[in-house]
Amino acid sequence: MNNNNQSVGVQSIKFSTPPYIQHYASVVGQKEGDGPLGSHFDIVEQDNMFGKNNWEEAESALQAKTVQFLLQKANLTPKDVRYAFAGDLLGQLMATSFGLESYNIPLFGLYGACSTMGEGLSLASMTVGGGYADKVLALASSHFASAEKTFRFPLGYGSQRKFCATYTVTGCGALIVGADSGIAKVTGITTGRIVDYGYKEKDNMGACMAPAAADTIYNNLNDFGVNPNHYDRIITGDLGYVGQTILIDILKTKGYDISGVHMDCGIEMFDKDTQDTNAGGSGCGCSASTLCGYILGQIEKKIWNRVLFVPTGALLSPVSANEGNSVPGIAHGVVIESV
Amino acid sequence: MNNNNQSVGVQSIKFSTPPYIQHYASVVGQKEGDGPLGSHFDIVEQDNMFGKNNWEEAESALQAKTVQFLLQKANLTPKDVRYAFAGDLLGQLMATSFGLESYNIPLFGLYGACSTMGEGLSLASMTVGGGYADKVLALASSHFASAEKTFRFPLGYGSQRKFCATYTVTGCGALIVGADSGIAKVTGITTGRIVDYGYKEKDNMGACMAPAAADTIYNNLNDFGVNPNHYDRIITGDLGYVGQTILIDILKTKGYDISGVHMDCGIEMFDKDTQDTNAGGSGCGCSASTLCGYILGQIEKKIWNRVLFVPTGALLSPVSANEGNSVPGIAHGVVIESV
Numbered sequence A, B: 001m002n003n004n005n006q007s008v009g010v011q012s013i014k015f016s017t018p019p020y021i022q023h024y025a026s027v028v029g030q031k032e033g034d035g036p037l038g039s040h041f042d043i044v045e046q047d048n049m050f051g052k053n054n055w056e057e058a059e060s061a062l063q064a065k066t067v068q069f070l071l072q073k074a075n076l077t078p079k080d081v082r083y084a085f086a087g088d089l090l091g092q093l094m095a096t097s098f099g100l101e102s103y104n105i106p107l108f109g110l111y112g113a114c115s116t117m118g119e120g121l122s123l124a125s126m127t128v129g130g131g132y133a134d135k136v137l138a139l140a141s142s143h144f145a146s147a148e149k150t151f152r153f154p155l156g157y158g159s160q161r162k163f164c165a166t167y168t169v170t171g172c173g174a175l176i177v178g179a180d181s182g183i184a185k186v187t188g189i190t191t192g193r194i195v196d197y198g199y200k201e202k203d204n205m206g207a208c209m210a211p212a213a214a215d216t217i218y219n220n221l222n223d224f225g226v227n228p229n230h231y232d233r234i235i236t237g238d239l240g241y242v243g244q245t246i247l248i249d250i251l252k253t254k255g256y257d258i259s260g261v262h263m264d265c266g267i268e269m270f271d272k273d274t275q276d277t278n279a280g281g282s283g284c285g286c287s288a289s290t291l292c293g294y295i296l297g298q299i300e301k302k303i304w305n306r307v308l309f310v311p312t313g314a315l316l317s318p319v320s321a322n323e324g325n326s327v328p329g330i331a332h333g334v335v336i337e338s339v
Helices: A055-074 A091-103 A116-129 A144-151 A205-224 A240-253 A265-269 A284-300 A318-322 B055-074 B091-103 B116-129 B144-151 B205-224 B240-253 B265-269 B284-300 B318-322
Strands: A006-008 A012-014 A020-028 A083-087 A107-109 A135-142 A171-178 A184-190 A233-236 A262-264 A306-310 A312-314 A329-331 A333-338 B006-008 B012-014 B020-028 B083-087 B107-109 B135-142 B171-178 B184-190 B233-236 B262-264 B306-310 B312-314 B329-331 B333-338
Touching: A012 A205, A020 A055, A020 A184, A020 A284, A055 A091, A055 A135, A055 A144, A055 A171, A083 A091, A083 A116, A091 A107, A091 A135, A091 B091, A091 B318, A107 B116, A116 A135, A116 A171, A116 A184, A116 A284, A116 A306, A116 A333, A116 B107, A116 B116, A135 A144, A135 A284, A171 A284, A184 A205, A184 A284, A205 A240, A205 A306, A205 A312, A205 A329, A205 A333, A233 A240, A233 A265, A233 A284, A240 A262, A240 A265, A262 A265, A265 A284, A284 A306, A284 A333, A318 B091, B012 B205, B020 B055, B020 B184, B020 B284, B055 B091, B055 B135, B055 B144, B055 B171, B083 B091, B083 B116, B091 B107, B091 B135, B116 B135, B116 B171, B116 B184, B116 B284, B116 B306, B116 B333, B135 B144, B135 B284, B171 B284, B184 B205, B184 B284, B205 B240, B205 B306, B205 B312, B205 B329, B205 B333, B233 B240, B233 B265, B233 B284, B240 B262, B240 B265, B262 B265, B265 B284, B284 B306, B284 B333
Parallel strands: A083 A107, A083 A135, A233 A262, A233 A306, B083 B107, B083 B135, B233 B262, B233 B306
Antiparallel strands: A006 A012, A012 A184, A020 A171, A135 A171, A184 A333, A306 A333, A312 A329, B006 B012, B012 B184, B020 B171, B135 B171, B184 B333, B306 B333, B312 B329
């Protein structure tokens, strides 16, 4: 038994020897490329079909393209990568199954809704930190059109979107976690629990997820015995404007004011005034591409030295929502520091 | 960095200090209780609705009941369990989201189709073996009716099933992996890759999964440098009669004859002659309940001393299949030994 890796508090791990993020890559769609973070992404694809015949295949092609670019950037072959932790929002992870199959990397398929990049980065870090592997891939993706088809209405309906609704990001972020050295290190994780306030408004996912984000951030701060300003940024995945307000309010009632350091990938992704995205961006690919485009860049340049990255997931199934169930949330926290 | 945990060969881990399976529990439906393994399950529920109003909620209740019984058997509270690794077959893991939310255990949601119990047991073992936790839950479930609704036809259609089709098991298996001592130990894992022979017959999942099972078993034998008879049993999840034949044939062409030690949970679950289940049982819950009902019992009693447990998953999405795509497979191997 290796007891060097300390479990701390009620739901966190502090790595005795932190694993490193060694390489990262992001690919997004045209609308994301036109947004405020546009210049930070590696590739902005102009064809939202990614050269394929349907939206699901387009998302698979997005994943495959991101991994191809990541491996090229890292000068690695698929055989150098011991495991992949990956997922998407579609039923039975179909984007991942077809997106990664050509790489032949042993795969742990994950479903954490839009929290998947936090889940994958946590498990990749635990795998490297536990001495099980030297190079591990973590990846998550979403596509606006495949998500609308799965969760809402066919695009052709031209249905109106509520002001509280978010806009699913077409994007994929992928990174390599490894031992010994890298551009950033993962020093701790706080794994989320399912939090369900009974809220059923599936168009208002920010409200559904905010309590889970609050729970994970609260426990991170408590478990590590730190205050919000310990972090240069506390970065949620896709709460948007509505969820951000709720998150900050909940944490204030619990004794923490994160308003000075909070950032949300969904809010950063689009220009509210010109891009018609209502409450902000969302989807697995929102936090994943922001991490692997913008956030890790800021950490690599040491503009930020320590962030708490907290992708947030709404455990929304079209079937359970139509059956009248609530939309529970989950959020997975990862502490990333500069080197 | 802890290098005591050895990565061996191309895709396996040999645990330097093996984690233990400490407790296990299984709950199944009536048909499974009537089958050859009936007496090995902890609870045979007579109401396939599990007291709920729809099939998805029934599967959630099945999960909740299994965890409740497991914790009771183990004399544990949910707070004693550091992490849960869990999944099911439904879109966005809805059975798991609602099945486990009341337990408040930090959750890593998994999707590996019917291989999920192998994926969860692998990750739970890596988590304990890496010193990150003392008690970790691994769980997988399936329900005949929720699976038919998701992947095939509404039950009311009364559609005929092909002879090559399998019958989804209503069942859930759950176990606790922990440090120090237990009823069995996990000595190694072999993590599967996506294997896709391009086969598109979604009613013949045994054929879709057999190549993946063959790949994982082949690499397990090679990575550990052992022959099939090193194991008392090599146990696949739900290949059924069709998949078993293909698996044995593929491995013969690769130089291994496993026919003397192969067992398939799907074949064991039902009586072919009297239960009208065609090619056998299938689903996440097939291998999970067989593991946590029958297999671990055999190991605890030292009737078997070493088995290779290889749950097999068909990465079938109704959407991708309807779009004309193949059904890729994946299989995750776990070496379980008596103590």
